[in-house]
Amino acid sequence: MEHFKITEVELWEYISKSADASTIQKVEKWMDSSDFDETLFIEISTIHNHTSEQNPSVENAKQRFFDSVKPKRAIWKSMLKYAAVLVAIIAGTYFYNTVFSNNQIVVQTTYGEQRSIKLPDGSKIRLNALTRLSYDVDTPRTLFLEGEAFFEVAKDTVHPFTVTTPDHIKVTALGTSFNVRAYIDSPTTETKLLTGKVEVTSETQFKETFVMIPDDEVIFYKSTKEVVTSKMNLNTSRIAWKEGKIQFENKTFSDIAVDLKAQFGRQIRFENKDIAATKFTGSFKTTTPIDEIFEILTISKDFTYELNQETNEWIIQ
Structure with a gap:
């Protein structure tokens, strides 16, 4: 049978x-x-x-x-x-x-899907794949994000705009545009600022307050609790996924796999920890088949990959 x-x-x-x-x-x-x-x-x-x-x-x-x-x-x-x-x-x-739940609003996307919404205050949000955004209808400028989203915040000096992630990172803005990447299975939480000014804080992860100006990037490493600030590479797309690209710069394969899973809907399992920790830089269209992405990555680091049809996951060795 x-x-x-x-x-x-x-x-x-x-x-x-x-x-x-x-x-x-x-x-x-x-x-x-x-x-x-x-x-x-x-x-x-x-x-x-x-x-x-x-x-x-x-x-x-x-x-x-x-x-x-x-x-x-x-x-x-x-x-x-x-x-x-x-x-x-x-x-x-x-x-x-x-x-x-006092009229909680939940908006979410599935694998490979993007979605745009507009809040009652006029703020615009674009959700990347496999993302969940929630807020109370009475406080639409206080949001919880799991996944990745780009925010264009309507200015309101009386009511700050806050985005909180699953690892208790809070990004606070008045009127600005920024990107937050906060997938649960990613080793990092990242904030990129395009315009305006935001503050990155946390009540549990770190004591410092990081004030960002345009082109700043703040990366929180979950395993070490380390926060790294830097300037974005202006030679590459700052918010690549909005342009239909999968782009990564000096990122570990395990972290890249989080974006690939969100886009293509298949888990990626590493049977070799060295390969998972290897860092890559690259840029691909979201229409590029995942096996072609793997094949190109093998040029700089030798590894094998195969799709397990029974478990519907990619195996990296």
Whole structure:
């Protein structure tokens, strides 16, 4: 009997209708097999339906669920009983977000996706791939960021604009434009300032206050708690991802892998720590296939790579 193993990434792509033909075929074969995990399917569907719009409608979510699934007739009846569970979960989550969380707004992107939003105060934000931004509707200038985003802040001298990251780094601005990169699995948190002035502080990680002026870059290294300040390289794109590029300068392969995962939707696992710690400099279009990026990197450092189809991850040796 043939067995199927589906990753959460593939399932998310299928439910969000961003999967390629081979992934669609793989997921549907899995759904029609004895390996089908209905609980996992419900969980991923619920997350997608709830985060795909700011004011989710239970009925719309229910309809989107059935429209996106398109299950085989043999398992259609078994899926019906989960619809009520799905609607209950969505309704309960919506109630929690609108009442108990004081109208918290959450905006997020998936693999390879970018999204632009405008806050009530006129500030503009562009989210990079695999990013989650949240704020309370009553305090839209106080935000929490997990991932990467570019901010163009509307000036307001009375209400400072703050962005807090998962590792408790706070970036405070009045009227300015800056970029924050704060992926959880990245070894660093980075702030780049284009215009205006910002302060970088933390109540738990360091005592200093770093005041940034245009073209400054502040990098916090999570493992050592070290903060490094420098000037951006003006010969390269300062905010490359906004221009459709994956760009890195003297970065470790393990940190580059965070950006590659966000763009291409596959985990990268290093079986050689020396390769993971190797530093590279390069610039690629986001349309460049990931295996081509790997191949070019092998020119400066010899390593091998392969895609594990079962686990849907790249193995670097």
